[in-house]
Amino acid sequence: MIDDLVAGDRRALARTITTLESTNPDDRIRAEHILEAVLPHSGKSIRVGITGTPGVGKSTFINKLGQHLLDRGHRLAVLTVDPSSRSTGGSILGDKTRMADLATATNAYVRPSPSGGRTGGVALRTHEAVLACEAAGFDVVLVETVGVGQSETAVEDVSDAFLLLVGPGGGDDLQGIKRGIMELADVVAVNKADGDQHPLALRTAADYQNALSLVRPKNTALGPPPVLTCSAITGEGVSGVWEAVEHLHSSLESTGALQAKRQHQALHHFEAEVQRLLMASAHRSGSFRALHDQLADEVSSGRRSVAGAARRLMEAHSH
Ligand SMILES: Nc1nc2c(ncn2[C@@H]2O[C@H](COP(=O)(O)OP(=O)(O)OP(=O)(O)O)[C@@H](O)[C@H]2O)c(=O)[nH]1
Numbered sequence: 441m442i443d444d445l446v447a448g449d450r451r452a453l454a455r456t457i458t459t460l461e462s463t464n465p466d467d468r469i470r471a472e473h474i475l476e477a478v479l480p481h482s483g484k485s486i487r488v489g490i491t492g493t494p495g496v497g498k499s500t501f502i503n504k505l506g507q508h509l510l511d512r513g514h515r516l517a518v519l520t521v522d523p524s525s526r527s528t529g530g531s532i533l534g535d536k537t538r539m540a541d542l543a544t545a546t547n548a549y550v551r552p553s554p555s556g557g558r559t560g561g562v563a564l565r566t567h568e569a570v571l572a573c574e575a576a577g578f579d580v581v582l583v584e585t586v587g588v589g590q591s592e593t594a595v596e597d598v599s600d601a602f603l604l605l606v607g608p609g610g611g612d613d614l615q616g617i618k619r620g621i622m623e624l625a626d627v628v629a630v631n632k633a634d635g636d637q638h639p640l641a642l643r644t645a646a647d648y649q650n651a652l653s654l655v656r657p658k659n660t661a662l663g664p665p666p667v668l669t670c671s672a673i674t675g676e677g678v679s680g681v682w683e684a685v686e687h688l689h690s691s692l693e694s695t696g697a698l699q700a701k702r703q704h705q706a707l708h709h710f711e712a713e714v715q716r717l718l719m720a721s722a723h724r725s726g727s728f729r730a731l732h733d734q735l736a737d738e739v740s741s742g743r744r745s746v747a748g749a750a751r752r753l754m755e756a757h758s759h
C-alpha cells in the first residue's frame with residue numbers, strides 16, 4: 441500500500457487516511473508504521489487552511505481555486521476538518537456538488553471529514569492526513585474547516601498559511617468575526633464580490649484593512665495581512681488571492697519561519713497527544729475515576745481548591 445501511495449495512487453491514499461483515522465487498536469499500530477514510511481516523502485507542499493463563517497463560499501472558492509491550480513500543473517488535495525462531529529450527510533453532499541469539478545479531476549483528491557464522532561486529536565489526525573497527501577505527491581493541500589469553534593485553531597496547527605474568507609457584510613459582519621480569528625489570518629479575502637454586492641465588497645475590504653491595521657500583526661516581519669476581494673462564482677480575483685498566499689508562503693520559507701512553524705506544530709501535536717494518552721490511561725483505572733469524580737464534586741461545591749484537588753489526584757495516581 442505504501443508503494444502505491446508514494447506512486448500517487450488515490451485509492452491507496454484514501455485507504456491510508458482511513459487507517460490513520462481509525463480507532464481500532466490494530467489499525468493504530470498499522471498507522472504508526474505507515475506514518476514512519478510516509479514521513480521521508482512528506483513536507484513538500486503548500487499547506488493552506490481556509491476558514492470562514494458557514495455559507496461564505498469556502499467550498500465554491502476551493503472548487504474555483506482548484507481548477508486554477510490544476511491548470512497550472514499542480515496536484516491538489518482538499519481535506520475538511522469538523523471537530524464538532526456534526527457531520528451530516530448534507531454538508532458532504534453539498535460539497536460533492538460544489539466541488540464537482542475537483543471530484544472528477546485526476547490530479548485532485550477531495551476528502552470530506554469522517555462522519556461520526558472523532559474523539560479528540562482532530563488536529564493531529566488532520567496533520568497526519570496532510571503528510572499522507574504529500575507522500576502521494578500532492579503539492580498543494582487545502583484544509584477547509586466545517587463548523588466553528590476549535591476548528592480554526594485546529595487548522596492553524598496544520599497549515600502554513602491561514603486564509604480567512606468573509607462576506608460582503610460591512611461593519612456588522614466584522615463584529616461577528618471573533619478577534620482571535622482575525623489575529624490568525626495570513627490573508628483575508630472578501631468573497632461574493634460580484635453583481636450588486638461588488639461595491640459593498642470593496643467597502644468591506646477597506647473596513648477590514650483598517651481593522652487589521654490595528655491588530656498586532658501575526659507575521660511581524662511582513663506587516664498586516666493583505667485584504668483582497670474575489671468571486672468564487674465568476675472566478676474574478678481568485679488567482680490574486682492565490683498569489684498572495686504563494687507570496688506569503690515563499691516569504692516564510694526564505695526567512696526560515698516556515699520550518700520553525702512546522703517544527704513548532706509537530707511539537708505541539710506531540711505534547712497534545714501525550715496529554716491525551718496520559719488522560720486516557722488514567723481514566724481506565726476505576727479508582728482514578730472515582731477519586732476524580734469525588735474531587736470534582738468538592739471543587740464545584742467550593743470545599744477544595746482546584747490546584748489542591750488536582751495535586752491530590754496526581755499523587756494518588758502516581759502511588
Ligand atoms: N454570488 C456569489 N455566491 C456565492 C459565491 N461563493 C459561494 N456562493 C454561494 O454561497 C452559497 C454557499 O457556498 P458554499 O461554497 O457551500 O459555502 P461554504 O462556506 O463552503 O459553506 P459551509 O461548508 O456550509 O460552511 C452557495 O449557494 C454558493 O453558490 C460568490 O462568490 N458569489
Ligand SMILES: [Mg+2]
Pocket residue numbers: 498499500535
Ligand atoms: Mg463548505
